[in-house]
Amino acid sequence: MSCTQPTEIPQVPIALIGGSGTFSLRLPEDLAWPGVEVLEDGLVYATPWGPSPALKLFSLPTTPPRLVLTVKMHGRLPGVSWGEASRRLFWVLRQAGVRKVVAEGGVGSINPLLDPLDIVVPTDYIDFSQRRDVALGEDYLCIMRRPICPSLHETLVRVAGAQPLNRVFSRGTYLVTEGRHFESEAEIKVFRQWGADIVGQTLCPEVYLAREIGACFAGIYLVVNYAEGTVKPWEHKVLKDIFFEGAEPFARLILQALMEIHLDSSCGCRELRKDTLLRPENIGRARRRGDNSQ
Template sequence: MSSNEIPKTPYAIIGGSSTFSIRFPEDLELDDCEVLADNLEFETPYGTSPVFKLFRLGGKQVLTVKMHGWRPNVVTRGVASQQLFWVFQQAGVKKIYAEGGVGAINHLLRPRDIVVPTDYIDRSMRVDVGLGGPYLLIMRQPTCPHGRRRLVAAAEKGAVGRVFDRAIYANTDGRHFESVAEVQALKIAGADVVGQSMCPEVYLAREIGACYARLDLVVNYAEGIVKDWEHEELKDIFYNEPKTIGRMLIDAMRETPVHEDCGCADLRKDTLLKEQ
């Protein structure tokens, strides 16, 4: 269903591979959670948006989307991100939680551990993915400290594995997994995990003036780390952990106010590159 009316809400959840196999949030069967609208598509300057869903969570209304907006008929993942965040911008979104599945580069991590990234290394090839805003984006605090704290607290209540409250996320393009040599290069650079979605989302969130935080489920060892990963274990995690991750996101969102002193909004400045 295509619609021109973007619902107004300050809250959004970006679904990734860790909740892809369920109907989020319906399959969580929560008493305070109700879907208000489904199959919402919007025309954006970057093409037709991915399908959104609007749900009620207590007194909040929350926009959500599957797989970071990636889908077969979109030109690039960067374009999918532009469509997604343009809609968030029009909706007035100020608080964003995201999730994904990552490979462990740090050899101390294990499958089913949860990491809440504090920083990133961008090795993607998505150049200058933005919305054209006249801003200087400061990335010294890429993820919201209060959002991270809430995600860690939610994860510690329900995690199957261990929970780590900091990690450096290496972003690559995929859709293939990385080579052994690439993983070793990322390890030398200081990365703990590798995935394909934190960038450009973290930049676009900053551009629209929104707080961004995410949690990631370790689904395999990256190539050359500890041991070769097995497809059956990856499949088992993919189908058996989504409700756990979904509940973490919901628990964190319940506790999230619109306004708080996190400092994220101060890291978007007016550009100095202006015609005189």
Template sequence: MKIPQAPLALIGGSSTLSIQIPEDLGLDYVNVLERDMIFTTPFGDSPAFKLVEIKGEQGTRQLLTCRMHGWRRGIPRRTASQQVFWVLAQAGVKKILAEGGVGAVNHLLDPRDIVIPHDYIDVSMRKDVNLDDRYLLVMRQALCPSLSRFLSKKAKELWTAGRVFNRGIYVNTDGRHFESPAEVNLYRIGAGDVIGQSLCPEVYLAREIGACYAGLYMVVNYAEGIVTPWTHQELADIYYNQSLEVGRLLFASLRDLPWEDQCECRDLRKDTLLKEVYEEGFDG
């Protein structure tokens, strides 16, 4: 199947997993053009994508979207991310929004708060996840400041279930288990604000393909040892009750997003200085 061209992408996560995006949102400015698109990539068949059309004052835009970061049974998460971002690169995607649920490490955060992180700490084992070896990726502004500012502005206008924080450090762990109290305390001491499992490797794969990337993350529980123990029912209630509001916020942001670049994301992807190593092979 030929990959369609689309300037925008939405990577769905756990905050919208309980609904069909965008069909369940009831938005008259959104139209699904094609469903269940699976593409052949160098990393195996991709997850299913939808091609969506959005109409707004900025004009008519097309975007690609997939569910739950492309994760699915039998496919390693790192491979799923490579599949997703290879497709986005071929589609010419230049701006990416992602979402997910996170645990609060910072004591100031409560469930249903929104955090739009400005930086991350990657403690996962999914290292060296790339599409090829051509680039040196500078992570000085890890998440696009321009895209993040706009997302924060829309969230403060539309989000009613909790507060909105326009800064935060996202600690990325492997999962699928949650973290121990000792691990959470370590991340708290290390300046982490929230814990999740999806921002990496997405944030540096986005840089590799030359795309701006920002994320919107809903606090769904206190991390272990923070404030009070969470319950499974509370977690389920948040996921099921807030998913429509998260989805509508994301699509309103995609509809109204200014197209002009006000960042240096693309300039932070440099040619590798190790060309001879990767072209001729390296023995040690």
């Protein structure tokens, strides 16, 4: 795949952040979905922190057609930290005017009720990663009391539940670790005590950055292994089979969800981003307000 550095970023309402759940596919080409058209590929943009990950622009056969920007494997870049790569990616998404962000990936099951090939659409998270300072700026205070967009969540759950191949769980807590290694059995035991259901490496900082740019966010995740100490030791063959054989049906339901999501902003997610009060012009303002009240 050749990469180009265009100067103008297209205006696109939807972003799909691809992960390990669809990594083995060329998405959307390999699905051969009628009416889906790849418009541009290998799009790399200059950001304040360096080149962005390579993105692909495609259209969905809706009325009118919907444009989607997508990236492979959460936009990871060789020699660049995962958090830094996410920052570059979301800078592009902000410039593109993206309003809805859907992410996918493979996760491990901490909750012993979850098995490989189950689908989880989580409703909350615990951030155990070390990516604490990833942000695009200091303009906003991001409120995370409702991190997942209820409208996006409803669509993902409904579309996933309509297919017969997987059990679908409509709530759960995603525990984010740093990676790249898997977690130890002792760590998983602690995470289970905290109330986590699945473990992975990507929901944060994506959920933070989506809120910072004023976009709705939801993720849909395919269980690919038992976390250490859960049910039984996980098998590499099972992981491999899911990686290659589970990708296409998982990708199809995600593409269907992208066609059905609501593009309005009645969900209220944007209102959970507030202007920061830590601005230079606010220094001394409390004294001035006090003087005016006398």
